[in-house]
Amino acid sequence: MSMNAEVLTVGNELLNGHTTNTNATHIARRLTSMGFVVRRITAVMDEVEEIASVVKEVLARSPALLVVSGGLGPTYDDRTAEGIALGLGRGLVENSDALDQIRSKYGEIEVTPARRKMAFMPEGAVPVPNDAGVAPGIYLRIGHTEILATPGVPREMESVLENFLNRYLVKRPSVVYAERSFKARGIMESVLAPHVISRVKKYNLYIKTHPKGREVGDPYLEVQIAGSSPDREELLNRLESCEKELREIVAKMGGIVE
């Protein structure tokens, strides 16, 4: 049985095109590699009501895991903790463990209100240590769903995500995910399409052709083959057989495999 996950990224900079959402890519890849199936990625502004709405929508779909990223810092527009609290119908309270973690980061420096703000979390939350910055992550279990919120600074997101996956995550997928890919020059995507679909059925794998050139005139494809299985060795063998067969088809049709 697949374990579904969702990602929610928060930040006006994602919505106005100032910043490319590489955090979503990193989180999606990491969760996929663990065997989760990421079903949806959402980006919204730093607005409490927007964040709360998405949290409620995600919980209604009941994934095993929701990872939220962005908006945990010390500034006025870092409002993700408040948004999650609103979405869950819980209070936003100062978390004493989180405050201890924050105090230890600043050392001799005074913990001003802007800094203390990072200790406020939804009631019942557990702070997740951030080894690359100040703001701790936020961990909650709501029914079937585990929720992690991380800061948006990429190395802080990565630190909190790894600490969570290694020390806090309760429900782990029992399947592994793996993928392979190769490049094919000189074969149009529309020509390869029927061969791809028959191999998807034969091998029960996900195969996607990513056009890198031009369909008419200069066709160049990346062929990606991926799948999940409880048995890693069985999966790798299946991927290998499927790739071998597709490479042979491309070569037979006069394409060049790279």
Place this chain on the structure above:
Amino acid sequence: MSMNAEVLTVGNELLNGHTTNTNATHIARRLTSMGFVVRRITAVMDEVEEIASVVKEVLARSPALLVVSGGLGPTYDDRTAEGIALGLGRGLVENSDALDQIRSKYGEIEVTPARRKMAFMPEGAVPVPNDAGVAPGIYLRIGHTEILATPGVPREMESVLENFLNRYLVKRPSVVYAERSFKARGIMESVLAPHVISRVKKYNLYIKTHPKGREVGDPYLEVQIAGSSPDREELLNRLESCEKELREIVAKMGGIVE
């Protein structure tokens, strides 16, 4: 009054972390520059029901514009047209104008079923020319909302998006958007935070500090200032005054403006 927009990107490669969603960034930046406010970006898999669900959810929020990207190509997993049709409760029918555009791309080459598939659109759709590839874009008006679907190959997305904005888009924002930014070294984000919030109120602008260094030890911030106004000159003056004031604050506090 702000004109809201949403973006829906379709493709398993976005959900498994294989591909970073640069299409969403491009579309968001382009729409923002025209005066739209992009309220939400969603990414889902190449699944008809998922696409249909998001289309229905977006229409319930009634934005002025929805731009969908990805899944219009010739392969079995390109199912966006079908998903939009299902979401709208419309049939998926062969569009003769779209078929003409596709035939003209292939020239002497036979239009096989995989190629003909790209001419199937929701009933009532208008094809939008694709100058960089084969699959035409899809344009629809549903009540208050204009919908554009583009292919996922970046240069094809860009071509269809520009053709749409220049020739098909009916409801245009009457405001302009502009932004400025500068870098500040040696000032902690938590120290600048109260000064930022007071300028947000004073100038009615959006100001965001993007941490690039480390809050404790090596603080380095990008300060982004942005806003919208019906009057471009008034907006540029306001941005300039606000930036000048923030630069002075950083310098007064011993920070280095870059």
